[in-house]
Amino acid sequence: MPSLLAAALLWGAVAAALAGQVMILRSSRRVIGRTPGARRPIEWLFAIGPAVVLVVVLILTWHAATRPPVLRMDVLPVAGELRS
Amino acid sequence: MSAPGHGSLAAAGAAKPSRTLAQDLVSLTKPRIISLLLLTTIAPMYVAGDPGLGTVLLVALGGYLMAGGANAVNMYLDRDIDHVMARTRLRPIPSGRMQARFVIAFGVLLATAATWLLAALVNVLTAALALAGFYFYVFVYTRWLKxxxxxxxxxxxxxxxxxxxxxxxxVTGRLDLTALYLFLIIFYWTPPHFWALALNKQVDYGNAHVPMAPLVWGERETKDQMWWYTVLLVALTVLPVTFGAFGLVYLVSALVLGGVLLAGVWRVRVAADFAKPAWWVYGYSLLYLALLFVAMVVDAQL
Known part of the structure; x- marks a missing residue:
């Protein structure tokens, strides 16, 4: 895949994922505000936990996608060099 | 709360003679649900490497036993509410065809057999992950959160x-970023799929006092979250392509399948009468997940 297209795919998908997660958190803030007080911390944990995991995975993805390819250099000597 | 399920097997046979014990035992494992679970177990094996047929059959058998055991234990734990809901009242315990104690023993037996099978004949990590899924479903979901x-x-x-x-x-004996993505894809697929069902089954869930999102948050917030979960899901399905886990065949499949799902969920979000679109999303999302995993295998094998 051309690098420009790959970069567009990466950042477009990351932006969509983050936008989705932010909108879920905004909606969670509205609905958790209406739940009884004692349950609020645990409901917040359920909302924030997946968001934290998502951010970690996106960082790992960015590292994996932008990692330079590993070049393998075969260093077997050619026959002429062996003879000399 | 009442506790049904203390009738004898003999009495049950008289109540509904057309169902045999074998049919009831199979129904305790919820085979239709397990078929999708098995697809999402076996497809990743062909993405991860080149598994032998023996390994695939062992994992399929172990996976069926573990998921079947979890489903049986779930029916035991939910026996007090299953008779309230129309879609669950014909299960073996609420209909009186099986004793509750028999059902939990059956479920634990299946899970134990699955753990031994996977640990002894596949590898310990596979067995540990399958058992973790069993405990999570039984204790975290059914017992606590539901x-x-x-x-x-x-x-x-x-x-x-x-x-x-x-x-x-x-297949690999370890987990990596691609495996984590497969986990996340199903994790983020689950809310829109089950909330589509919950939107249409609010009376049932209300009668059983199960606090599903449409009942507690309201329909508008639920439909909003369904939409954003689907946006997030489709974005996640694309990302493995960016680090080389999948290629063009998978990318095109993910975008087309995801586009259709997004269109369906959007119809649920904007429709005043959401019943039909929500049923459509519930059905299509099953097909979506199955085809997405098939596309992964096709892409990996090309």
Whole structure:
């Protein structure tokens, strides 16, 4: 895949994922505000936990996608060099 | 709350003679649900490597036993509410065809057999992941979250996301970023899928006092979250392509399948009468997940 297209795919998908997660958190803030007080911390944990995991995975993805390819250099000597 | 399920097997046979014991035992494992779980277990095996047929059959058998055991224990734990809901009142315990104690023993036996099978004949990591999925479904989802939190489906959805990890570990003996993505895809697929059902089954869930999102948050917030979960899901399905886990065939499949799902969920979000579109999303999302995993295998084998 051309690098420009790959970069567009990466950042477009990351932006969509983050936008989705932010909108879920905004909606969670509205609905958790209406739940009884004692349950609020645990409901917040359920909302924030997946968001934290998502951010970690996106960082790992960015590292994996932008990692330079590993070049393998075969260093077997050619026959002429062996003879000399 | 009442506790049905103390009738004898003999009495049950008289009540509904057309069902045999064997049919009831199979129904305790919820085979229709397990078929999708097995697909999401086996497909990742062919993405991760080149598994032998023996390994695939062992993992399929172990996966069926573990998921079947979890489903049987779930029916035991939910025996007090299953008779309230129309879609569950014909299950073996609420209909009086089986004793509750028999059902839990059957479930634990299946899970124990699955753990031994996977640990002894595949590898310990595979067995540990399958058992973790069992415990998560039984204790975290069924026992704790299902009746206490409207986010029961969100967090409990992790239980259904274990199968790809099981399949991946069976072939590679470890987990990596691609396996984590397969887990997340099912995790984020679960809320829109089950909330589509919950929107149409609010009376049932209300009667059983299960705090599903549409009942607690309201329909508008639920439909909003369905939409954003689907946006997030489709974005996640694309990302493995960016680090080389999948190629063009998978990318095109993910975008087309995801586009159709997004269109369906959007119809649920904007429709005043959401019943039909919600049923459509419930059905299509099953097909979506199955075809997405098939596309992964096709792409990996090309």
């Amino acid at each position: 009746r206490t939190s409207p986010q029961n489906i969100v967090i409990g959805g992790a239980a259904g996301a274990f199968p790809p990890l099981v399949g991946w570990a069976a």
